[in-house]
Amino acid sequence: MSAPTEERPLEHRFGPYGGQFVPETLMPALAELEAAWSAARVDPGYRSELDGLLRDFGGRPTPIYRARRLSERAERPIYLKREDLNHTGSHKLNNALGQVLLAKRMGKSRIIAETGAGQHGVATATVCALLGMECMVYMGVEDTRRQRPNVQRMELLGAKVQPVDAGAKTLKEATSAAIRDWVTNVQSTHYVIGSVVGPAPYPALVRDLQRVIGDEARAQMLEREGRLPSRVIACVGGGSNAMGIFAAFIPDEEVELVGVEAGGEGIDTPRHGAPLTVGGRAGILHGSRSAVMQDEEGQIVQAHSISAGLDYPGAGPEHAHLRDSGRARYVAVPDRDALGAFREVARLEGIIPALETAHALAWVMAQPGGELDLVCLSGRGDKDLAEVLGAAGA
Amino acid sequence: MSTTAMTGVQRIADAFASTTKRAALMPYVMAGFPTLAESVRIGEACVQAGADVIELGVPYSDPLADGPVIHEAGTRALAAGANVAGVLEVARALSSSIPVVLMCYANMVFAPGVEAFVERLARTGACGLIVPDLPLGEAPEVLAACESRGLALVPLVAPTTTPERMAAIGAQARGFLYAVSVVGITGERSGLAERFAEVVAKARASTQAPVALGFGIATPEQARQAADAGADGVIVGTRLVRAAAEAEDPAGAVGALVGELAAALAPTDQRSAS
Numbered sequence A: 001m002s003a004p005t006e007e008r009p010l011e012h013r014f015g016p017y018g019g020q021f022v023p024e025t026l027m028p029a030l031a032e033l034e035a036a037w038s039a040a041r042v043d044p045g046y047r048s049e050l051d052g053l054l055r056d057f058g059g060r061p062t063p064i065y066r067a068r069r070l071s072e073r074a075e076r077p078i079y080l081k082r083e084d085l086n087h088t089g090s091h092k093l094n095n096a097l098g099q100v101l102l103a104k105r106m107g108k109s110r111i112i113a114e115t116g117a118g119q120h121g122v123a124t125a126t127v128c129a130l131l132g133m134e135c136m137v138y139m140g141v142e143d144t145r146r147q148r149p150n151v152q153r154m155e156l157l158g159a160k161v162q163p164v165d166a167g168a169k170t171l172k173e174a175t176s177a178a179i180r181d182w183v184t185n186v187q188s189t190h191y192v193i194g195s196v197v198g199p200a201p202y203p204a205l206v207r208d209l210q211r212v213i214g215d216e217a218r219a220q221m222l223e224r225e226g227r228l229p230s231r232v233i234a235c236v237g238g239g240s241n242a243m244g245i246f247a248a249f250i251p252d253e254e255v256e257l258v259g260v261e262a263g264g265e266g267i268d269t270p271r272h273g274a275p276l277t278v279g280g281r282a283g284i285l286h287g288s289r290s291a292v293m294q295d296e297e298g299q300i301v302q303a304h305s306i307s308a309g310l311d312y313p314g315a316g317p318e319h320a321h322l323r324d325s326g327r328a329r330y331v332a333v334p335d336r337d338a339l340g341a342f343r344e345v346a347r348l349e350g351i352i353p354a355l356e357t358a359h360a361l362a363w364v365m366a367q368p369g370g371e372l373d374l375v376c377l378s379g380r381g382d383k384d385l386a387e388v389l390g391a392a393g394a
Numbered sequence B: 001m002s003t004t005a006m007t008g009v010q011r012i013a014d015a016f017a018s019t020t021k022r023a024a025l026m027p028y029v030m031a032g033f034p035t036l037a038e039s040v041r042i043g044e045a046c047v048q049a050g051a052d053v054i055e056l057g058v059p060y061s062d063p064l065a066d067g068p069v070i071h072e073a074g075t076r077a078l079a080a081g082a083n084v085a086g087v088l089e090v091a092r093a094l095s096s097s098i099p100v101v102l103m104c105y106a107n108m109v110f111a112p113g114v115e116a117f118v119e120r121l122a123r124t125g126a127c128g129l130i131v132p133d134l135p136l137g138e139a140p141e142v143l144a145a146c147e148s149r150g151l152a153l154v155p156l157v158a159p160t161t162t163p164e165r166m167a168a169i170g171a172q173a174r175g176f177l178y179a180v181s182v183v184g185i186t187g188e189r190s191g192l193a194e195r196f197a198e199v200v201a202k203a204r205a206s207t208q209a210p211v212a213l214g215f216g217i218a219t220p221e222q223a224r225q226a227a228d229a230g231a232d233g234v235i236v237g238t239r240l241v242r243a244a245a246e247a248e249d250p251a252g253a254v255g256a257l258v259g260e261l262a263a264a265l266a267p268t269d270q271r272s273a274s
């Protein structure tokens, strides 16, 4: 159920996007990873081990839930794909399980990861505990502050959390630090990248591992409603939960795909995290060409979002391609509206969503037009309580 | 031949051929650090002290191949107002006296368009370009733009590079082949020299171009070991950038270190000093 069975080659490029813009030192490791994933994803032994863990350890399949009071208010059915019910509380576990299992097959002894919201770090630390691997997670100092409970969880799970003090001290800098570690320790180490970003084959690899979200949800919708949703909506940081749920619906042309980015303080200001929505010239960040926030000389600029997981100046290359081809569209929701949705969904549904997810929920609540909406509820919001209650007090 | 009549590729070849040292000495200078004007003085001090080629770094927001010292210098250069126009003025000022090879991350080359970027670079009189995050498969457009202007696109090889890749990269090397001496990012390291000979020999077998060894080389002793290992050029970066960061007189401090490195590479010095 979790990986594609066809032997289609892994994409290096998505239209003009993607590629491998990394130091030469990493090139053999990328080739090795590509070969390993090409073999593993069609290997019944690997897949049954992964599927077994996703089920028994992770709690899959996750349900779809027809949100009662949200649907009533919106006067149309709104379904939530409950990735918050995964072990560790978000979709990030799907990718971490797949990649750490793969690293083990490749004979790597050490795992590194970057994290913004901390959910990918927690998922990776969890799987490393399960499989007995050494784990180091890079996290911006600002994010260690605003996602404190996740730092504590990672440490409890036996991972070392390395705070990153450069630049804006958020996800971009944590990713750069992880890549530098990988360049230095590439022979022993696998880098578990947390989203559909990075050099090939990562965007395709992470999508393959996350498409379980869409594959399940599509079948569940058909079973429950006897039809496909008219709109599928997901938040986009790097874009892994969105790519995961979109992937299954791409051939269904009648289904509208909507990615919701971080509008921050407004996309008419420089303080946002919405490179796909804003558009402009493509750029290169963390090893691939995609939508990137940059100045006219090509310096990457700092993103801003209330939500650490969306506070990133780039997005996955496949999303940039889906945008250009018109198959998906991308919109931005500002901090303020995401905070509003966070509280509203908690009271209306008894579900506290992650602040990242709250962006997608805010858009759905404000945008009628669908007849049947499916939202990826990418994670739960326990980690965000201090930040949200702090923002409300301020 | 006057330097202006030579192409960048020829000027670099000439620098390797005509050095009186055992290997060409190739200091790295971060353009705009601590200021644009001071980085020109640092470059001039390198020339005075015996440098053969200058590798001129372009400050970048996200330098993935660089360790903390060069990253910090780039961050400070940007904060001090360094931009592409300013960096290219540094390249122009130094190019009259020494071959300059620009070290610039890929996004800055692609941002204005490859043709436009390379044309601007060529107009400064600089001789070549190193793009540390542009491996062979992504290089054709930049290579073509450089070739048509006689500029050298200098590729890198690493200890992890496979023999097949090494051959393909070596065949495309122009100016020189940059052999990365360690698995890792830029920074000072001790006890590297055991692998120098192997790294240089593998690189040498793949190319007609001179082989320059870099990453981690900081001391005169290491420079001598690089020459012993057969390197045609020795690149020293982080040690010099750190000196520029720490000294009251950055140009004086960098010049003094480059002088010591040059002395260590003098043919008479051989192994007698050790």
Ligand SMILES: Cc1ncc(COP(=O)(O)O)c(C=O)c1O
Pocket (backbone or CB within 6 Å): A090, A091, A116, A117, A118, A119, A120, A194, A195, A196, A235, A236, A237, A238, A239, A240, A241, A242, A308, A309, A310, A354, A356, A357, A378, A379, A380
């Ligand atoms: C719950 C949740 N949703 C979404 C994201 C954003 O990542 P992506 O766009 O890769 O799904 C994160 C990232 O930390 C997250 O924790």
